[in-house]
Amino acid sequence: MRLVLIDGEHYPDVIRWALEKVGACCAVFVGGMEKIGGIEDIERVLGIPVYHDRDYLRAIERAVRENGVTEVIDLSDDPVLTPEDRFRIASLLLRMGVVYKGADFEFRPKEWKRLDIPSLAVIGTGKRVGKTAVSGFIARTLKELYRVVVVTMGRGGPEKPELIRGDEMKITPEFLLEVAEKGRHAASDHFEDALMAGVPTVGCRRCGGGLAGFSFLDIVEEGIRVAKTLNPQLIILEGSGGTFPNVMADAFIVVVSALQGVESVKSYFGPFRISLADLVVITIADAVPKEKLEELKGVIGRINPQADVHLTRFTPRLIGKVEGRAVVITTSPRAAERVAKELGERGIEIVGWSGSLANRAQLRKEMMDFPQYETVIVELKAAAVDVVVREVLRAGKKVVFLDNEPVNMDGKDLAGAVRELARRVVG
Template sequence: MRRLALIDGEHYPPVTRWAIEKLGDVCCAVFLGGSEKIGPPEKLAEELGVRLYVDDDPMKALELALLENEVDEVVDLSDEPVVDYSARFRIASICLRNGVTYRGADFEFRPGELIRPKKPTISVLGLGKRVGKTAIGGFVARVLKERYRPVVVTMGRGGPERPELIDGEREELTPENLLKLAEMGKHAASDHYEDALVAGVTTIGCRRCGGGMAGFPFFHVVHEGIKLAEGLPHDIIIAEGSGATIPPVLADGYITVLSALQPRETVEGFFGPFRIGLADIAVITMADVEPRKAEEFRNFVRRVNPNADVHLVRFTPKPLGEVSGKRVALFTTSWKAIERAVGDIESLGAEVVFASGNLSKRPPLEGDLAELGRKAGVDAVLVELKAAAVDVVTRWALERGIKVIYLANEPVNVDGKDLRKAVLELARKVMGR
């Protein structure tokens, strides 16, 4: 066990040395600040008897120490007021990103059990639920189909107990088929069904339960799903996270998705910087709804991860069927962007006579459907394949002989950049690793 000790200048050097000796196996230390009980921090190394890293920015010193030493765990021997809760979350984010345990007197953060897939892998992860992660995952799959043969491995709270393969390249996922699956007790709006439907690719659905503070799942069958994907004749794996929970894999490339509608503390505090720090590409969704906040998040991402390629996007609904000339009812999981979604649908020649953002809220959704039933007839129901899309909305429409058209959400850059091009470039690098 090789340990890195975090120390401060609020302890007398003999006390810090005593603690390091009791700890044992300390290969180096990082000075976090404070000067009440020491002279120049550079002289501490002699007094402590270990290599000491000092920088005006202690986080840079920690990054360098982890890079130059094979460290198994970082042990915090510092105290307030030198480090506060915010600083400790930043430290934990750096440690977990480097696959190192971080512990102190009464806490411990350790990385989850990760595997490195045998095939090139891109991980798509989110900073929370309803940030558009699955929409971005589906988009990535559609883009990669242009040059490669991707397979998507998803993880979800409604996923199957054993990895379930959906051949979206050949199987037709009709509303009737999905409703039959729901009646069999399956979560037919699970992410692997959605990706197979909107991207037309092979997907593997996996179950997970529980998510840690940094996003590692408690129980899951993702590793079994990855092994299944490795045995398929596909070129590249897309490992897709679930809510704020990240795929438990060591990927070759990472796409982190956050939303301009998220609370600042979720993005800028806690373990937001950990997920952002992983990103090769960072996608900020709903940038059209909260443009100023999206710009602020972009600046934060650039500070945390200067190497990330940041994209600001909005979502435009992409019906998987013809809507021109039809009177339609629109169902989504968000009220925030529904006005723009209605405009996008009507630009395709449809008339939106009813719209609801309650797809993930079943009691209000039932009320919306009852209201829709009292209105003049509609030709089709447009619905995202999420939440209660199948067992509630699809069932309601089919029982009344109303056509069901599912929706994909297409990310469109609002910053003049090209997310499609960025995804292809990341895939090129990943395939070459």
């Protein structure tokens, strides 16, 4: 069934003429009154149901659900719907699995897959928002209550789904270096989750990310089949950057970096991701002024009033014991400086830091300039294994992996919210 979007900037007989060309079961009036006396003029001329509401998205959603609409044709025009309006409409329709076409655009959703086992998806609004850190925290929080398996997708993931039994094995720097020596990406998300959460993880490959967040190619469906062999009570699906599996999970947790600002959630397909959320985790909130945080929360609240929003900062969590003088290496100079300061306040002697983990050439140069040290504290990302671990072990030094644990700044309880969401999902 087809629905058309119409406005009052066209004469009613022009709308009727267009409708005869494209055909539709119903229409949604989205605004504009220049060429009509009132909506009743359009209703009288068209002879099909015309939906309207002060919030055009509510009208569209109601019309789609009541009529089994599978395609929406946009016959409106500037200035009634702005580009931002049209992305909001596209976000709604992609979530509902409905095609959205205009004069020179078309958004065609991937078919949402559904699982026959409880699932929770963790997705991000972009890269470097702390999504994997939040995923690891969620898995650690829930593994005491349920048999949890994490399924990841990554640009450095394996060609075939790879199961890592983080619940049964000790993931050491030596083990990860051995993986890297075989030509595999040993800092891929499924290794990080297995190390940080101590749960079984399944790593999958993906390539290409669309505007809305779907991947062009991935093997997540195969990965889910592998996960099911472990008889989990809950599968956690972890996205990659701003991309995520086209699986309609039972619940969604969306991770937003406060550093991205409001544009990441209100523009383009930000509203699509936010509209999926049962819970929104705003990370790195300690780096942004209070008024900016309030603005960000306000935008999220207007897009998805039902989402539970948490303001968090990251605190370092070390996997292992630091010996002697240490250096800190992360993917961000700001994060490296913050971690170095906080660990120093805990009594660890930090003699240097680098935020160049994602820039191999710069990282090698900075490592050569470090003062004498006994331990390297490093995130398990980017060049952590093939550069840092390889060099540090060759020099006979120690590697301690760094986890970034989200901590509430708003007096709320993220762990409790995660547990409650999981209870709703698992039943």
